[in-house]
Amino acid sequence: MKYDYLIVGAGFSGCVIAERIAGRLGGKVLIVEKRGHIGGNCYDYYNEHGILVHKYGPHIFHTVNRKIWDYLSEFTEWRPYFHHVLAVIDGKTVPVPFNLNSIYKSFPGEYAEKLENILLEKYGYGVKIPILKLRETDNPKLKLLADYIYDNVFYGYTTKQWALKPEELDFSVTSRVPVFISRDDRYFQDEFQGIPLEGYTELFKRMTADENIDLMLNTNYKDISSGIEFETMIFTGPIDYFFDYIHGKLPYRSLEFEFRNVGSEKFQETAQVNYPNDNEYTRITEFKHLTGQKASSTTVAYEYPKEYAEAVNDPYYPIPKAGSHEIYSKYKAEADKLAGKVYFLGRLAEYKYYNMDQAVGVALNLFEKKIIRE
Numbered sequence: 001m002k003y004d005y006l007i008v009g010a011g012f013s014g015c016v017i018a019e020r021i022a023g024r025l026g027g028k029v030l031i032v033e034k035r036g037h038i039g040g041n042c043y044d045y046y047n048e049h050g051i052l053v054h055k056y057g058p059h060i061f062h063t064v065n066r067k068i069w070d071y072l073s074e075f076t077e078w079r080p081y082f083h084h085v086l087a088v089i090d091g092k093t094v095p096v097p098f099n100l101n102s103i104y105k106s107f108p109g110e111y112a113e114k115l116e117n118i119l120l121e122k123y124g125y126g127v128k129i130p131i132l133k134l135r136e137t138d139n140p141k142l143k144l145l146a147d148y149i150y151d152n153v154f155y156g157y158t159t160k161q162w163a164l165k166p167e168e169l170d171f172s173v174t175s176r177v178p179v180f181i182s183r184d185d186r187y188f189q190d191e192f193q194g195i196p197l198e199g200y201t202e203l204f205k206r207m208t209a210d211e212n213i214d215l216m217l218n219t220n221y222k223d224i225s226s227g228i229e230f231e232t233m234i235f236t237g238p239i240d241y242f243f244d245y246i247h248g249k250l251p252y253r254s255l256e257f258e259f260r261n262v263g264s265e266k267f268q269e270t271a272q273v274n275y276p277n278d279n280e281y282t283r284i285t286e287f288k289h290l291t292g293q294k295a296s297s298t299t300v301a302y303e304y305p306k307e308y309a310e311a312v313n314d315p316y317y318p319i320p321k322a323g324s325h326e327i328y329s330k331y332k333a334e335a336d337k338l339a340g341k342v343y344f345l346g347r348l349a350e351y352k353y354y355n356m357d358q359a360v361g362v363a364l365n366l367f368e369k370k371i372i373r374e
């Protein structure tokens with residue numbers, strides 16, 4: 001059998017592009033996935049206690065892009081869900097991103113009111129101010145607030161997450177963390193938010209159900225690609241691995257999840273509780289909040305950031321620090337030489353942190369801008 005496309009990786013990038021090619025163009029597609037399941041890092045499954053969990057960490061879908069939302073809605077209904085995150089600071093739980101409610105939970109009432117008034121007067125309601133910007137203020141009360149958030153919410157979490165000091169990370173990461181001048185405790189404000197009603201894996205199954213799509217699990221493409229006939233490859237794995245690390249290894253941060261089942265209906269107040277300053281883990285996620293599942297027990301995941309080592313754990317986050325982008329640009333130049341024969345798509349092949357909607361977006365874009373025109 002000759003395939004039009006060999007697609008490496010069955011995450012959002014691989015499955016969206018496979019679905020478009022097979023469904024819209026009637027192209028013959030083979031997806032090769034080295035793991036034993038589809039869905040990439042968004043994979044979910046029912047564990048031995050019957051609880052639906054996200055194997056590679058909690059995934060909440062959110063987007064401002066109606067086209068992406070409508071596209072995915074062809075394969076799933078949605079459970080309306082708004083993510084709420086609390087952080088434990090000095091034994092108190094406060095909403096993050098840090099907002100007006102967090103201020104009232106952290107400071108005495110009269111002082112909190114003063115801070116609220118200054119913020120409202122200076123910036124207005126509903127505005128997000130990066131903490132680093134707020135730290136530059138000449139208002140002593142706001143400066144104190146900014147330092148408090150930096151020291152108690154930002155610094156500990158960031159150093160645990162990356163094993164780097166904030167100043168060693170790209171400004172793009174550190175400059176994003178805001179104070180939200182609002183009473184809105186939702187973690188995201190995007191227009192479209194939800195969790196696939198029957199889970200992510202079901203969504204992926206429907207996306208790859210087309211008879212023009214063949215799927216090979218538990219297979220590293222390097223072991224089989226020479227024996228398979230195909231026209232074009234779409235590669236969604238790590239770009240440095242593709243080129244046998246000729247320019248060195250791209251740095252990644254990994255994670256370890258410790259799943260615990262608890263014999264009560266509920267474990268914590270919200271789906272996610274962060275621990276910026278205590279413990280080795282960064283956060284605890286309780287999945288039933290996301291899925292709305294009813295059961296007499298509940299499963300939580302403790303999340304530990306880890307150093308990435310090939311063959312030991314998975315590459316999760318590109319490390320946004322000096323040097324990473326230089327290595328990537330060398331691989332990108334190699335990739336450009338293969339234009340038209342191999343497309344590099346998704347978070348590992350483009351060495352970018354993509355949210356799910358962005359991963360879907362770049363795949364749809366590749367289809368519309370390049371594939372459909374070939």
Ligand SMILES: Cc1cc2nc3c(=O)[nH]c(=O)nc-3n(C[C@H](O)[C@H](O)[C@H](O)COP(=O)(O)OP(=O)(O)OC[C@H]3O[C@@H](n4cnc5c(N)ncnc54)[C@H](O)[C@@H]3O)c2cc1C
Nearest residue numbers: 009011012013034040041057059060221237346347355356
């Ligand atoms: C902890 C965590 C939480 C996240 N939470 C959210 C969230 O709440 N909301 C959100 O929008 N986004 C979230 N994301 C981002 C989301 O996971 C990504 O957007 C999405 O997984 C990107 O899809 P992808 O297909 O590009 O990559 P992946 O999902 O990683 O898929 C790539 C696939 O390629 C396979 N592969 C690699 N090498 C080979 C090979 N040699 N041969 C065969 N197959 C190979 C891999 O096994 C993998 O299945 C989160 C990410 C992490 C790490």
